Amino acid sequence: xxxxxxxxxxxxxxxxxxxxxxxxxxxxxxxxxxxxxxxxxxxxxxxxxxxxxxxxxxxxxxxxxxxxxxxxxxxxxxxxxxxxxxxxxxxxxxxxxx
Numbered sequence: 685x686x687x688x689x690x691x692x693x694x695x696x697x698x699x700x701x702x703x704x705x706x707x708x709x710x711x712x713x714x715x716x717x718x719x720x721x722x723x724x725x726x727x728x729x730x731x732x733x734x735x736x737x738x739x740x741x742x743x744x745x746x747x748x749x750x751x752x753x754x755x756x757x758x759x760x761x762x763x764x765x766x767x768x769x770x771x772x773x774x775x776x777x778x779x780x781x782x
Contacts, residue, residue, distance in 0.1 A: 703725070
């Protein structure tokens with residue numbers, strides 16, 4: 685199943701590609717190079733695609749960082765518990781040795 689937040693971004697990408705194709709349909713490279721309006725439209729379409737991809741990457745990076753922080757906190761808590769258990773065991777062994 686596709687995540688809901690991914691669908692609008694993919695839709696933006698597909699629509700931008702379709703619009704770029706429409707702007708470039710039946711035009712030569714030479715004609716495109718002299719038509720600033722078409723150039724601007726193509727550049728805007730590429731910006732839309734880039735923004736949609738960047739948001740997805742940024743969202744992924746934020747989730748990854750949050751997961752890493754959670755893992756770090758879990759590791760620290762686990763280390764504290766292991767230290768407490770070690771102290772208890774050491775104390776019991778010391779008492780048993782006396």
